[in-house]
Amino acid sequence: MSTVDVTWEAAPDTCNVHLLAWVQECAELCRPDHVVWCDGSEEEKKRLTELAVKTNVLIPLNHEKLPGCYLHRSDPADVARVEQLTFICTKTREEAGPNNNWMSPDDAYRKLGQLFDGSMRGRTMYVIPYVMGPIGSPQAKIGIELTDSVYVVLNMRIMTRMGSRALKMLGHSPEFNRGLHSMLDLNPERRFICHFPQDNTIWSIGSGYGGNVLLGKKCLALRIGSYLGRQEGWMAEHMLIMGVEEPTGETTYVTAAFPSACGKTNFAMIVPPRSFQGWKVWTVGDDICWMRPGPDGRLWAINPEAGYFGVAPGTNYATNPNAMESIKRDTIYTNVAMTPDGDVWWEGKDAIAPEELIDWRGRPWRRGSSEKTAHPNSRFTAPATNNPALSPRVNDRNGVPISAIIFGGRRSATVPIVLQAFNWTHGVYLGATMGSETTAAAVGKEGIVRRDPMAMLPFCGYDMGKYFGHWLDMERKIAALPKIFMVNWFRQGPDRSFLWPGFCENMRILKWIIDRARGRAGASESPIGWVPKWADLPLKDLAAPMEDIEDAQHIDYEEWKTELADQDMFFEKFKETMPPEIVAEREIIRCRLNRLTATG
Numbered sequence: 001m002s003t004v005d006v007t008w009e010a011a012p013d014t015c016n017v018h019l020l021a022w023v024q025e026c027a028e029l030c031r032p033d034h035v036v037w038c039d040g041s042e043e044e045k046k047r048l049t050e051l052a053v054k055t056n057v058l059i060p061l062n063h064e065k066l067p068g069c070y071l072h073r074s075d076p077a078d079v080a081r082v083e084q085l086t087f088i089c090t091k092t093r094e095e096a097g098p099n100n101n102w103m104s105p106d107d108a109y110r111k112l113g114q115l116f117d118g119s120m121r122g123r124t125m126y127v128i129p130y131v132m133g134p135i136g137s138p139q140a141k142i143g144i145e146l147t148d149s150v151y152v153v154l155n156m157r158i159m160t161r162m163g164s165r166a167l168k169m170l171g172h173s174p175e176f177n178r179g180l181h182s183m184l185d186l187n188p189e190r191r192f193i194c195h196f197p198q199d200n201t202i203w204s205i206g207s208g209y210g211g212n213v214l215l216g217k218k219c220l221a222l223r224i225g226s227y228l229g230r231q232e233g234w235m236a237e238h239m240l241i242m243g244v245e246e247p248t249g250e251t252t253y254v255t256a257a258f259p260s261a262c263g264k265t266n267f268a269m270i271v272p273p274r275s276f277q278g279w280k281v282w283t284v285g286d287d288i289c290w291m292r293p294g295p296d297g298r299l300w301a302i303n304p305e306a307g308y309f310g311v312a313p314g315t316n317y318a319t320n321p322n323a324m325e326s327i328k329r330d331t332i333y334t335n336v337a338m339t340p341d342g343d344v345w346w347e348g349k350d351a352i353a354p355e356e357l358i359d360w361r362g363r364p365w366r367r368g369s370s371e372k373t374a375h376p377n378s379r380f381t382a383p384a385t386n387n388p389a390l391s392p393r394v395n396d397r398n399g400v401p402i403s404a405i406i407f408g409g410r411r412s413a414t415v416p417i418v419l420q421a422f423n424w425t426h427g428v429y430l431g432a433t434m435g436s437e438t439t440a441a442a443v444g445k446e447g448i449v450r451r452d453p454m455a456m457l458p459f460c461g462y463d464m465g466k467y468f469g470h471w472l473d474m475e476r477k478i479a480a481l482p483k484i485f486m487v488n489w490f491r492q493g494p495d496r497s498f499l500w501p502g503f504c505e506n507m508r509i510l511k512w513i514i515d516r517a518r519g520r521a522g523a524s525e526s527p528i529g530w531v532p533k534w535a536d537l538p539l540k541d542l543a544a545p546m547e548d549i550e551d552a553q554h555i556d557y558e559e560w561k562t563e564l565a566d567q568d569m570f571f572e573k574f575k576e577t578m579p580p581e582i583v584a585e586r587e588i589i590r591c592r593l594n595r596l597t598a599t600g
């Protein structure tokens with residue numbers, strides 16, 4: 001092998017020949033001045049943080065108020081995931097499916113190879129070994145990310161279990177995800193996020209932001225993960241995982257899939273309202289969940305991540321006190337506003353904004369301005385160990401057993417607060433046809449209802465029809481099937497205010513879900529699923545008008561006929577691979593609604 005004239009700052013702490021050869025190959029392509037192997041030590045964190053401050057990548061915040069916290073301002077044209085520049089590069093277009101942009105692996109390697117060529121000249125290439133999942137877990141996966149961004153290194157340090165412990169777990173194995181990332185010049189014209197599931201490889205170029213570049217997260221844990229999951233008999237999902245402890249001490253584990261910026265972090269960290277004496281919710285994960293049937297017939301889940309990359313706007317002590325506690329120290333803030341004394345601010349942090357701020361772009365801002373102070377997709381990166389409600393079982397190698405799965409979207413109309421699927425197949429249909437209004441988490445217009453099956457539309461690494469088939473196949477492999485539910489916290493009244501108070505009050509709905517999963521609570525049948533009888537819901541002390549709650553839970557048959565018709569285009573798109581059960585579920589509901597609304 002020819003060697004490239006780069007400085008290896010320190011000898012790598014591994015003699016894994018597969019890894020060494022691949023790093024060498026990537027260094028020859030990108031031509032960095034230096035190659036630095038990250039060990040995950042405190043000393044390294046200190047050194048890289050100082051470098052980031054010196055190069056204006058990080059701005060130190062007020063360390064009396066926010067010890068160890070920094071602000072990062074990304075390029076204003078690089079503030080969210082870009083779905084139209086994200087590709088699945090399988091051998092055939094059919095494998096990627098109509099839900100993904102596709103490029104052939106040859107074309108993608110050629111096209112991005114030209115962009116990577118010399119992209120790190122004058123820069124340092126960091127080698128980040130990381131583990132997704134508890135160290136030593138049979139469900140964990142190892143990845144190596146090569147990047148020219150210190151911001152990425154410092155974020156991966158929080159979001160994953162990285163450094164020497166990952167190299168140690170890898171040993172001499174060739175089985176690791178090969179992730180290559182360069183910011184290049186951050187030009188959106190030269191931005192691509194390409195996944196090669198058949199090579200367990202990810203190439204990301206031209207962005208420095210979140211899900212585009214923290215390759216363990218959406219790229220490995222979801223897109224590549226879902227592809228591997230189907231082959232290996234497990235599930236990679238865009239879900240939070242929580243443990244709900246009752247006064248008896250019994251804990252029930254639940255997962256929930258809500259699309260980006262639709263409430264996972266908030267729900268995962270929920271603090272039960274006062275009337276729930278003796279109840280406690282433990283966060284296992286807030287974004288990603290890997291599930292596998294266990295030898296006992298139950299479905300077991302791990303959180304592959306070690307931190308939270310959470311939405312800042314709307315976060316405050318009333319909505320999410322556990323998040324506020326989690327972001328008090330050792331947190332990287334991205335694209336939030338800054339106060340003159342080095343504190344952070346965003347829309348919804350306090351009732352009124354400070355008089356003066358520096359906005360997310362670094363420009364002076366005065367109260368009364370109509371401009372947003374923080375970007376709507378501004379984020380915090382905080383270690384999970386900061387969370388006062390962190391589940392004591394986050395590091396369990398086998399994860400936690402799941403009793404209920406919740407799907408939920410952001411719907412201003414039609415969808416009730418909660419319903420339960422009649423059975424597994426109907427539950428898969430509910431998840432598959434889930435709709436949600438678009439948010440700032442991805443580039444594009446906000447507030448448009450789009451079908452976002454299982455909150456996985458931007459993250460499923462293969463044909464979505466086959467993915468539904470995989471969900472249906474799981475029924476055979478899980479003896480103790482979790483019960484499936486659908487929720488909606490976002491229904492609005494005629495004045496466009498939310499009908500359901502949400503946040504901690506969601507606990508009332510969660511309790512019904514747990515009672516149903518444990519076979520304890522009543523329900524009545526509606527044409528679209530089981531719904532709680534009012535007496536089954538713990539609504540005592542809820543400070544919201546009962547009419548609003550009734551409106552939020554109302555099922556309007558005519559609206560539901562329109563909802564089913566709205567799914568047409570979606571069914572059309574996946575007709576080649578859509579399992580017949582999903583089509584049949586819809587037809588049964590459609591016929592039922594037609595008969596119930598027939599006149600005469």
Ligand code: GTP
Binds near residue numbers: 313
């Ligand atoms: P990603 O990190 O993008 O995957 O988002 P997420 O699903 O974790 O969403 P998150 O919990 O960060 O919430 C996103 C936005 O929804 C925030 O602005 C919250 O304040 C708001 N939100 C969360 N839960 C509720 C709720 O119950 N009711 C209402 N009205 N808003 C909510």
Ligand code: SPV
Binds near residue numbers: 212217218260261441
């Ligand atoms: C999401 O968009 O679902 C996120 C943020 O969790 S990102 O990591 O940018 O994908």
Ligand code: MN
Binds near residue numbers: 238259260261287
């Ligand atoms: Mn997410």
